[in-house]
Amino acid sequence: xxxxxxxxxxxxxxxxxxxxLTFVALTGAINRPSHLPGIVVLYGPSGLGKSTAAxxxxxxxxAYYVQAKSSWTRKAVYQSILKSMGVDPAKTIxxxxxxxxxxxxxxxxPLIVDECDHLVAKGIIEVVRDIYEGSxxxxxxIGEEHLPSNLARWERIHNRVLxxxxxxxxxxxxxxxxxxxxxxxxxxGDDLLEHIHAQSKGVARRICVNLERVQxxxxxxxKKSMDLTTWGKRPLYTGxxxxxxxx
Amino acid sequence: xxxxxTAKPRLALVGxxxxxxxxxxxxxxxxxxxxxxxxxxxxxxxxxxxxxxxxGSLVRAGxxxxxxxxxFAAATYTLLRDLGVDAxxxxxxxxxxxxxxxxxxxxxxKVLRTFSVQDLVVHASLPDDAIAPSAAAVxxxxxxRGKYLISMTRSGNDVVRYRFVYDSGAxxxxxxxxxxxxxxxxxxxxxGDDIQDSLDAADASDVRGAAS
Numbered sequence: 001x002x003x004x005x006x007x008x009x010x011x012x013x014x015x016x017x018x019x020x021l022t023f024v025a026l027t028g029a030i031n032r033p034s035h036l037p038g039i040v041v042l043y044g045p046s047g048l049g050k051s052t053a054a055x056x057x058x059x060x061x062x063a064y065y066v067q068a069k070s071s072w073t074r075k076a077v078y079q080s081i082l083k084s085m086g087v088d089p090a091k092t093i094x095x096x097x098x099x100x101x102x103x104x105x106x107x108x109x110p111l112i113v114d115e116c117d118h119l120v121a122k123g124i125i126e127v128v129r130d131i132y133e134g135s136x137x138x139x140x141x142i143g144e145e146h147l148p149s150n151l152a153r154w155e156r157i158h159n160r161v162l163x164x165x166x167x168x169x170x171x172x173x174x175x176x177x178x179x180x181x182x183x184x185x186x187x188x189g190d191d192l193l194e195h196i197h198a199q200s201k202g203v204a205r206r207i208c209v210n211l212e213r214v215q216x217x218x219x220x221x222x223k224k225s226m227d228l229t230t231w232g233k234r235p236l237y238t239g240x241x242x243x244x245x246x247x
Numbered sequence: 248x249x250x251x252x253t254a255k256p257r258l259a260l261v262g263x264x265x266x267x268x269x270x271x272x273x274x275x276x277x278x279x280x281x282x283x284x285x286x287x288x289x290x291x292x293x294x295x296x297x298x299x300x301x302x303g304s305l306v307r308a309g310x311x312x313x314x315x316x317x318x319f320a321a322a323t324y325t326l327l328r329d330l331g332v333d334a335x336x337x338x339x340x341x342x343x344x345x346x347x348x349x350x351x352x353x354x355x356x357k358v359l360r361t362f363s364v365q366d367l368v369v370h371a372s373l374p375d376d377a378i379a380p381s382a383a384a385v386x387x388x389x390x391x392r393g394k395y396l397i398s399m400t401r402s403g404n405d406v407v408r409y410r411f412v413y414d415s416g417a418x419x420x421x422x423x424x425x426x427x428x429x430x431x432x433x434x435x436x437x438x439g440d441d442i443q444d445s446l447d448a449a450d451a452s453d454v455r456g457a458a459s
Contacts (some may be wrong), residue, residue: 052359055355055358055359055370058354058358059355059371065358067358079459083414083416085417086261086262086332086333086416086417087259087260087261087332088259088442089255095256097258102331106331109331114358172362208363212405213405213406214404216404217404234403
């Protein structure tokens with residue numbers, strides 16, 4: 001069993017630091033002893049695999065996931081969470097809050113709030129505390145680099161954080177793990193992988209896009225393996241403003 | 248209403264319910280019930296739908312309790328563990344089932360927002376329930392046809408990437424198998440499944456442990 005599925009087992013072997021750390025922290029929050037707080041904060045600049053970590057947690061821990069928007073009001077927070085639960089929303093904010101906390105408490109599933117910075121900026125981050133106090137559910141807050149310092153102003157939330165997880169740049173080990181996950185059909189040489197890692201500046205998302213490009217190129221060339229020389233001067237995705245390549 | 252602290256908040260699923268979901272909702276409402284109470288409350292025809300399978304599985308999972316009935320008396324069931332609005336997915340032996348592959352992909356694509364088929368495979372697979380790339384590709388194609396996804400313009404050697412654009416709700420749109428007897432002579436469907444049958448059949452295929 002292990003062999004057949006090892007290629008897609010992201011948290012099992014925790015090949016990606018961010019995924020592993022987030023998964024462990026959130027699992028810890030779910031199974032925490034009652035005297036410990038249950039909020040986990042994952043923060044860092046965009047592109048560092050926060051969404052990968054959030055996806056894995058959503059899928060494997062059956063978390064409810066919402067992504068905050070700058071337009072959100074308190075009501076929108078609850079409506080959005082209820083939508084992710086598939087629950088028919090009540091009319092008043094008070095009732096919706098009860099629905100959210102009741103479902104979280106009964107199902108014991110965690111809640112993930114992405115782009116939390118918007119809630120902080122709007123000054124409505126306290127809804128998270130209300131939900132947390134009402135349900136006791138494990139909650140993962142995801143935001144930008146300065147989220148921890150911004151949260152410090154809301155002492156009542158800050159005090160309830162079990163763990164702060166800084167997102168990290170993908171290192172070469174992470175890149176190797178991604179190669180195993182993304183390049184099943186064409187083997188990618190270490191020299192090319194290092195080139196991809198450098199060009200992608202440690203951003204996991206870009207590494208994935210580039211690995212898929214390499215595999216695709218290998219398939220088109222009919223090659224079983226690709227390295228720096230076979231790849232040649234083909235462009236890599238660097239995340240900079242798109243430059244249209246001559247076709 | 249809102250002033251009554253003791254009133255339980257009303258939790259109901261939106262959308263069309265499978266028969267198992269109707270039964271579960273009724274169980275949460277009744278708490279203690281006989282099979283006929285449950286069928287009545289859920290609006291399920293107990294002669295057309297075999298309720299015993301689901302009830303038995305829930306008992307073996309420890310979610311329902313079943314008292315030992317006196318001879319000829321109807322058994323009484325009690326809800327022991329209320330797990331929230333979602334009908335628990337249990338196998339016949341009472342073990343819990345993971346979400347279906349399509350459900351996991353549906354959730355993963357909402358978080359990823361833009362993704363390739365392989366992204367979905369990597370993110371939505373479980374350690375002991377891998378998703379086949381072909382299944383992920385087919386699901387994406389269906390969702391793209393349904394305008395849930397749009398495929399993004401490609402450059403160079405990029406693989407197909409999709410953008411998630413329409414979130415219709417918590418439940419994953421399902422590729423259903425609808426079995427029908429169609430007669431070309433008459434030019435019509437003579438007999439066959441309606442959508443409720445197909446939804447229930449998809450539910451039941453999980454119980455048998457078939458991959459979905």
